[in-house]
Amino acid sequence: MKPITRIEQSLAMALAAAEGADCPPRLAGAVRHAVFPGGARVRPQLCLAVAAACGDDEPALSVAAASAIELLHCASLVHDDLPCFDDAATRRGRASVHFAYGEPLAVLAGDALIVLAFQTLSAAAASAPQRLPALIATIAQGVGMPQGIVAGQAWEGEPRVSLTTYQRAKTGALFAAATMAGAQAAGADGAPWRALGEWLGESYQVADDLRDVFCDPQVLGKPIGQDAALQRPSAAAEYGVEGALQLFERLIGAAIDAVPACPGAASLRALVRMEAERLVPKAISDELLRVAA
């Protein structure tokens, strides 16, 4: 089965369980709206790619870890879109959760997704419970305090923050959790896989900053120009378009160099290169440079 199919099936089963008896119907609707249809499912695919490179001897656990990471990512999008943050009307090309279901249900849907993430992960750990404490530690580090995505979002409200600290927390942390959890779900040590996730997270964030400046909102599926409007730290603002593009290339190179020695190393490196081309297609980087010149 293709990794993306495993992920979608696992997410569908997690949501079906959550929508059990006596679930408030509009809460179930809001949660489903937040998860389906998904975006590129980049983080869970990365998690499964690393699990595969490490042998993937507990596939139910690795796909649960991948799903947990995606559920947490969806939760963060729902809360980041709230009126008190971006007040984004659209996400993934349609109404954001609070535009479709109202603010109270958006708050609760995000909360429910965070809980569901840990529930989904641990429900798959019955046959390998000794792997669960480290997996939860890794995933919680990716989302919580002091350096996870919640911290990244909180930095947006602080008077001073370095771009690196902000982007590491806002994006790098969950990517690092994805690579490390992929290894840990397969019984391997997570630590050697942190750097790959961090570099990929930073490159993804820089690509996002670039697209926020120049992309067609129809293509992006969410409003553009938000970083400048909300005075958020942004690589495009700090280094200019050309500098940000160079930074992106350097980060992708660092990610490729950071793939630990393992049987699946070559295919993982190829996957990173393909992902880079998907994030910032050559044609678009040429166009960005032309416009910026």
Place this chain on the structure above:
Amino acid sequence: MKPITRIEQSLAMALAAAEGADCPPRLAGAVRHAVFPGGARVRPQLCLAVAAACGDDEPALSVAAASAIELLHCASLVHDDLPCFDDAATRRGRASVHFAYGEPLAVLAGDALIVLAFQTLSAAAASAPQRLPALIATIAQGVGMPQGIVAGQAWEGEPRVSLTTYQRAKTGALFAAATMAGAQAAGADGAPWRALGEWLGESYQVADDLRDVFCDPQVLGKPIGQDAALQRPSAAAEYGVEGALQLFERLIGAAIDAVPACPGAASLRALVRMEAERLVPKAISDELLRVAA
């Protein structure tokens, strides 16, 4: 060491870990504001009382379970107080988190506390990882979908809900998680302990409804009259004060009857009776009946 001291120490250690390197300082402040100083710490004390009744052979795990439940309770208070729900200016006798730190940090503090709960629990499970999957399942059921406190809060926005379904989710579910997790942390089966938690949760909710109608806001530490103002389901509104008081007594009786046979059964029953007197002191129930007459 007294149970309350164990709980406060465990919470303090969890927060100290969360406030590690590179934590946004105002996020750390908001999370600390949400947890300290605490309220009565009813749920974690209940969790430890059940663990003690079951032998408490992994005290680091039982106090971590108790702390996780309290962190989740604090998270729910922070989010329930948000402008899109109660917009409560005060909580536990001082400013609510969003009044003290603003709405963005209140959203993020709640999110961080949910993550920290699962992180704290699993960090204590290294010596008994086989107990962790069931513990997480229990605690997630208490807070998430379909019947945990998030669902309870979501019912407030649905056009129709039975008082029982609402109160079971809003309050009963986390009390049931507290009793079951106490047993599971000590290596016992959680299921026989569910009823005790559910009855206690319902009685606690009825007591809360009564206090919302009549209590001095200075004593309560939060605004009164919110149930009626927000048209929330309430036992006091549905059955009147006398009916609600009778219901409270019946629920406490059912809780006492539901204590499973175990060495510590007698002291647990005495604790439930004491808790009932703390929740609705005889002097106050007499006064409520006099005013309602």
